[in-house]
Amino acid sequence: MTRTARLVILLTAVLLLGAVGTGAVLHAAHRAGQRDEQQADGPAVRTGDVSLRPADGRTLLVRNLAWGPHRDEIAAVPTGDPDGPRTASGVKCLRFHAAAGTAVCLQAVHGALEDTYRAVVLDAHLRERHRFPAAGIPTRARVSPSGHLVAWTVFVSGDSYAGTDFSTRTALVDTRTWQIEDNLETFHVVKDGRPYHAADVNIWGVTFADDTRFYATLATGGHTYLVRGDVATRTLTTLHANVECPSLSPDGTRIAYKKRVPGAPADAPWRLYVLDLRTMRETATAERRNIDDQALWADRGTLVYALPGDYGSDLWTVPADGTGTARRLMVSAVAPAYLG
Template identity: 85%
Template sequence: MTRTTRLVILLVAVLLLGGVGTGAVLYAAHRSGMRDEQQANGPTVRAGTVTLRPTADRPLLVRNLAWGPHRDEIATVPADDPQGPRTVSGVKCLRFHAAAGTGICLQAVHGRLTDTYRAVVLDSHLHERHRFPAAGIPTRARVSPSGHMAAWTVFVSGDSYAGTNFSTRTSIVDTRTGAIDDNLETFRIIKDDRPYQAADINIWGVTFADDARFYATLATGGRTYLVRGDVAARTLTTLHQNVECPSLSPDGTQIAYKKRVKGASPDAPWRLYVLDLRTMKETATAEQRNIDDQALWADDSTLVYALPGDYGSDLWTVPANGTGTARRLMTSAIAPAYLN
């Protein structure tokens, strides 16, 4: 073999290897781009414009948990096609809720040594209107039906409601002015028709009736209570025992909540119930699994809530009247909000 022949063979080999390498890079880039659009065995996810304004197709907003570059972003899907393609916003939240063109987004701020947290009030275009430091790990968030008020709860210590070794901080803000009640524990408590004070009070899980009235959970003395809150009077009045993370129905007549049931594991103590506020009658839903979420009402008869899933959480739905069966609504999603 001549020297010239050897050089030609070497040149061809180099060109072939370069072509293979370039092809591999292009293929990997293509696959990466595909993952931006279609998660493996998961939903289609596309970047686009997300609005908090109600539209004709009644969109459903969620925190997207599908694995990929858009994980944790607020996403929207048509409410009648929740398994369909998701449009993601670029805005990341740990907890989220929205109503009437206003959103509340609880975020982590990653530092070199530790994380901090903040609550951000968003306008209809998901632009920041107000920002507040949050005292701990985000866990619950709600906006009033008018969009004029927002509330959030964080864990100040501990990270689970299952035991007793935790402390919460719940705040309410007027989204129009930015005026904030930073700690609902400063409200006057009326328990069993008498003023009540204690050192072990915790309050969490606000759900709004309107801009002046709300419901929440109050814990004290090893028990939990449904309380009715009055923003102007700064009072919390107990109504019913063994209620956690209440959620008011759109017509204002029912509360969905998680209830501790006898015989359940201390690590999984809750089942999903509904309380009729007129009769105080409790109804167990058909969902028999442990529920550690603040359920959402899709309408006056249907509940939506999160359960553990392959990528964090999936959304499930069940009738509120105790009939039917639970069914999966969306995979890889949490923190739903319907824009009515």
Template identity: 75%
Template structure:
């Protein structure tokens, strides 16, 4: 083949390759655009969602507030339904949160801010009408949030590295703020850890999943040396004291006597290792709930005997309930929802 012919052949091949790449690139852009547009379209058979006012104050009838996961223009917004009719129409607030909790008229909303190159995150403290009172930069991907019963303290956990609790290659950052004076404890790893009655220090300590007893005492998970522990925190003393092993994402019962949590169990898969348990704080007796699927959530007590938690669903996640005493089956309460809370 002569050199001019070789050159023409190379040019032709290059043009064909460019055209193919352009076609693939255009197809990818169109596919992404179509997927994004689908999120704004109401999916047939999904919940009815309409915009309206959402309050974090308890009313005459109990309500449930949550992150709405139903496809449509109100996806990811905080929405509410009557607690007694969870399958009824939803009222959506217009406020978007990745994680959320409320108590005492205060809300904590973990949000994503989408940038051209990467997303950033922030923790937003809301008043009882979902108006922003204060915000703090969050160091990573939001994962857990809680408000103390009085509404005076708010806590949140983010992944600083990694995006799952299933493995060991992750790092968290957990913060607590007092909304009365905006005093921020930015990283609970700075607290003194007391393990088995002795001061303990290690570079691999991680803290996550705060649940409040009052405006000073709280519980959380501490991880170190490949083990997880339930710790009791003292905000004033800046201490964390281990109480029980193999406890993650604790949730204190309304009467302050029990902790619901996810526990790693033998024989489970590496990416789905947890089952839902309840710990009696007086006796340290563990009770397995009837939920046999893996739980990667911080369960919520809907009352003194029932747990509420999220599992994967058709729209992203559904909310399920199960008796805390292990005596009854799990029941789906609400589809297309996550991060629930009962104002009060």
């Protein structure tokens, strides 16, 4: 074989190998694109722009738990099609809530030796405005209806509300000034009409009425209470016993909450109730399973909450008036926020 023939054969082989390699890369890219559109055994998830001021109708934002490249990202779906394709934002949060063009995103920062946590305030395009260190594992987050106040709760010891061996830290920030109350336990407590002081006071689960008033859970002496908070006077006033993780209705008249019920297992003690703030009358919802979440009002008559699912959590709904039945709203999702 001549030298020229050998060179021709070598060149042909190189070209063939290059073509095969290019084809493999393009095929892999195509498959990756397909995976970006459709998660295995789960909802379709695709990348796109996510805004806190949606232009195309009412929108539901969630932390997406579907397995794939967009797990833990905040994703959007139309409220009328919660099972439809999700638009992933690229922003990952452990806990999330949003209102009036402001969001709070609780994130883990993975270190070489241990994880740390932070609370990030986001604008309407989910861009960072400000960040604060968080003292422990994120568990609750809320934004006031105006977007001017944000609050979050973390576990600083323990990792479950079910027992008594845990401690939380709840912070509140004014997004107009970035002034922070980094521990609501420093507020003055009024219990049963009298000033109250105890070393075991624990506060969690803020829900806002406006830019001054909020509600939360106060625990002390082995009992929990619904408290009304006042930012201006830095006070917490007890209103009702056996209330945890309150959520204020859109009209400000009712509180959805989890209540410990007699006879329930120690590790699954709660059922979902609604409290009328004018009469203090309690109504049990039709959801009879254990609820370890801070429920959200989808509208004036419907509650949304998380229950364990195949990929972590699913979202469920139930009427707030005690009628009807619980139904699953979305699979593989948690931390909902309704916009628009």
